[in-house]
Amino acid sequence: MSISLTESAANRVKTFLEKRGKGVGVRLGVKTTGCSGMAYTIEFADEIEDADTVFEENGVKILINPKSLVYLDGTELDFSKEGLNEGFKFNNPNEKDRCGCGESFTV
């Protein structure tokens, strides 16, 4: 099982956490919703729950619960800029198909 994040993503997460003033890390997950089945979620995490698997890279803790982990195994979290827009991106090898807008996917 592995989850990784790029250096730019790690730096952004660190800055956001610092400015927010609290939180142990970020929680990644999938939600069964959206036009193509699943959608990614990324949230600040204020505590680590018992069932969570914790990955640490570049000084950032990533928390994932077991239900989401099966879909996210091997995912790399990246931060990228597209024109004026910027944000986080999931590079997930399990993804087979995604909806046209790219907000949801199937495995």
Place this chain on the structure above:
Amino acid sequence: MALLQISEPGMSTAPHEHRLAVGIDLGTTNSLVASVRSGIAEALVDDDGTALLPSVVYYGEGKTPEVGASALENFSKDPLNTIASIKRVLGRSAKDIQSANDYIPFQFENNSDSVPRVKTALGPRTAVEISADILLALKQRAEKTLGGELVGAVITVPAYFDDSQRQATKDAATLAGLNVYRLLNEPTAAAIAYGLDQSAEGVIAVYDLGGGTFDVSILRLRKGVFEVMATGGDSALGGDDFDHAIANWVIEKLDSSIRDDDIAMRRVLSSARQAKEQLTSEVSTVIKVANHPDLELTREQFDLLINSYVKKTVMSCRRALRDAGIEKEDVSEVVMVGGSTRVPLVRTQVEKFFAKAPHTNIDPDRVVAIGAAIQADILAGNKPGDEMLLLDVIPLSLGIETMGGLVEKIVNRNTTIPVARAQEFTTYKDGQTAMRVHVLQGERELVSDCRSLATFDLTGLPPLVAGAAKIKVTFQVDADGLLSVSAQEVNTGVSASIEVKPSYGLTDSEIEGMLKASMDNAQQDMIARSLREEQVEADRVVEALNSALAKDGKQLLEEQELEKIINQRDALIAARHNADNAELIKQAIKNVEAASEEYVARRMNNSVRSMMKGHKLEEFEK
């Protein structure tokens, strides 16, 4: 794929339902849009990386309107179609603009219409339409940057903006296709940006020195609610004056003929501006003017040039504190807003005056938009429930006119909004079938001393004896400080209502003046009020007595008794019209009541008797 932002725990949104919300600072000189992304509020920049959008719209013949820096470029070649500083006339009537001393840099259409329209090559435009063009440019920037449609926006307005100016701002936003969550006072937004709304209590002074305007606001924070205690400032003082002060100094040193040459003058002004900006971090700078020797300007010299302006702002702070009725020591936080607060002399003088280091960490150009963005993020529902929702208060009391030219306050000043308050009123005359509702704003007791906002008539009341009809008047102030008033007769349900859109506005100094007058005149107001109340009561007594006498005075009274009552009644009428003392009228009313005591008793007996006539006693026992 879509780019995601980090949400608060449990607040992730479904795809295509991201709650994208922005805060907009619609300024006189520059405007900005900001948003919260991954928990951080930031100003959004355009393709060139600039956050500030000049509040300028160019209406070139046969072109689509241009907004911002590109519009500004047309200023020298087509000044009449390049509209700047539109905020100065937003929500104001033609009459209002004429009477204001402000220099308005554009021309209006001549027509009798109360809404002024600016002449442009693309036809007449109202201030609302021009402001909407600016807002639309910001909306487009935000949608491009955030990657989706906006669900809502918080737009800031000066604390002294009145109802009509707020309504016009809201209209402009609607026209630009924005869903306005609410309007927020600019100083309140700045305080939120610094997180001052998180502390429990305190008095906050917000010092806002922009390019062309200066505002100072004294806010009181109590249980998460900001109350505007006082506002002050100068609508024609700002960083531009600093530029002119340097330019004048340069011209005096070099060559006074520069003044006659527009292009050379503009160049000197722009070097003056650069010099001013350099002196924020440097202690001296060199000003270069073509064909002239270089000039050195030290910060010390610069401070001397602008000292009188800075002093003026400090005077305004002193006045605002006095209006708020507090001492310098009561101020717990000082917040700096506006690009010109970067000038070191401004900072040191403000710090010296309040004896407190002001908050300056956040870019003073962006701080208002950032505060608005934080508020918009909460209103969009991106924060967990425990976050407090900030409330505003109404600046002046609202009420209606009652008999005798008195104002009955229904919503008191500093009530938190949104609010709805109702009060019951009744008719004054027998058979009265209509009632005029006159809505007023102000702190004084008499109608003539308050500001009239609107009037409307409630007709179709059932003709009852005076005092029997029940008319419920409801005042509703929404979250933006906009008022609607409705009146309903409780028994029949007939109703009438009005939305208040006053035709002209009050300036900040007028609001200040109104507040001050209510304090200064409290004693006279009280006396005037009780006098009017007794006069109204006297009229009511005379009215009721006359109608009774006309009905059965002759049957029930001996001539002598009748004469006695009439004498007292005439004495009361005389007192009501001549006395300037409530006590005298009160006494005269008592005299009438005493004289007619027996008459009243007889009338009672008479009416009971006539009621029972033809009925058996048993019928009443049931």
